[in-house]
Amino acid sequence: MQFLFAWRYFRAKKSTNVINIIAWICIVAIMIGTAALILVLSVFNGFEGLVKSLYSSFYPDIKVTPASGKFLTLSEQQLQQLRGVNGLRNYSLVVEEKAILRNGDNQALVSLKGVDDRFRNVNNIAGHIVSGRFDIGTADHPRLVVGGGIEGSLSIRANPNVEPISIYIPRKSESEEFDAVNNITPDTIRSAGTFIIQQDFDNKYAITQIRFLQQAMGINPNEFSGIEIAVKDPAATAKVQQSIQRLLGNAFRVQDRYQQNQSLYAIMNLERWVFYAILSLILVVAAFNMVGALTMLVLEKQKDISVLNALGADRRFILRIFLNEGFLLAFIGGGMGMLLALLLVLLQQQFHLVPLQGGSFLIDYFPVTLKLRDFLLVAVTVMVIAFIASWAPAWKASRKEFSLKAE
Structure with a gap:
């Protein structure tokens, strides 16, 4: 019933045309704010999906590391039990250490990663090879797969037939004193391929044969x-993670992909909420227009309020009429904003209307992804702001009818 009154007040002609103008300004402001919020959240979704896809090419579904110390020791029995974990698709044993690569006068400090032959089954680096091929060689004849940034800094061309480069690897030592002669293993190695995924990996990592690195x-x-x-079903990652943790015990740290990059995802979420808060200020500005429109409407409808009061309407009834008037303005503006955002996102996905400047990124347009949760979040935000903005005029209107009755 109260909504019907609100709808009638919205459509009816006003004695002062400025009331209609302010109401439509309020609707347009809410529409712009709603569209802006959804568009920005969709862009964050697009970049988040892109970054996750890039990081998933390097980071595994689950990684096991020692809870303390640098290395973990696994028996053949433990590896056999690990293979039997339900939901596990494959696993790869890895060794990581800092190393220096040198090619003539050029040198680079890299994170050298020794991997076994199963590595390609848990990691998609092989799918990002841009020159040469993914070949780690053998323990006696190792090969090196390097990131694009390392290839550039060393001025090498990834090819197993080119001249070998020098590699210096620190040896494990029980002594606290460092001896460059005994604690550094010099060797030569040929590059086989180059991968390009993302600068954090391209400028840092080189991959080789695990037995060579262990020796x-x-x-x-x-x-x-x-x-x-690697797990069979990504949706069951948490269950597989728990099974592995129970199997190996607390001496091992078992992390999913989110936990391996927790700081990155935390920063991305923080940026999302900061931009959400900033753009919500547009809706707050729209709320000021709503307060003005409803206040003038209350003054316009004083006689109607007195009539409703005479017919038995109580304060709550009057309060709800003007609250619904505020919700109606928010619903129209918010609905128009959501439709506008939906249209713009679909156009961006189809035609890439807004380009990325600079040309240094993997794509040349802003990625956008629609998610239902964003629409629900923005809808709740709009309605909460509308309720707060409508409360004061509606409360005054509910009090106005008693003063008119007393007269």
Whole structure:
């Protein structure tokens, strides 16, 4: 009933045309604010999906590392039990260490990652090779797969037939004193391929054969830096993670992809909420227009309020009429804004209307992804702001009818 009164007040002609103008200004402001919020959240969704896809090419579904210390030791029995974990698709044993690569006068400090032959089954680096091929060689004849940034800094061309480059790997030592002669293993190695994923990886990582790296570091064949695991069903990652944690115990840290990059995802979420808060100020500005429109409407409808009061309407009834008037303005503006945002996102996805400047990114347009949760969040935000903005005029209107009755 109260909504019907609100709808009638919205459509009816006003004695002062400025009331209609302010109401439509309020609707347009809410429409712009709603569209802006959804568009910005959709852009964040697009970039988040892109970054996750890039990071998923390097980081595994699950990674096992030692809870303390640098290396973990696994027996063949433990590896056999690991293979039997339900939901596990494959795993790869890895060893990581800092190393120096040198090609003539050019050198680079890299994170050298030794991997086994199963690595390609848990990691998609092979799908990002831009020159050469993914070939880690053997323990006696190792090969090197480097990031694009490392290839550029060393001025090498990834090809197994080119001249080898020098590699210096620190050896494991029980002594606290560093001896460059005994604690560094010099060797030569040929580059086989180059990958390009993302600058954080391209400028940092080089990949080689795990047995070669273990021998160069002077560690046992059953010592590893970690285990990288691929699951059959990504939706069951948490369940597989728990099973592996129970199997290996608290001496091991078992992390999913989110936990491996927790700081990155935390920053992305923080940026999302900061922009959400800033753009919500547009809706707050629209709320000031709503307060003005409803206040003038209350003055316009004083006689109607007195009539309704005479017919038995109580304060709550009058209050709800003008609250619904505010919700009506928010509903119209918010609905128009959502439709506008939906149209613009679909056009961007189809025609890439808004380009990315600079040309240094993997794509040349702003990625956008629609999510239902964003529409629900923005809808709730609009309605909450509309309620707050409508409350004061509606409350005054509910009090106005009693003063008119007393007269």
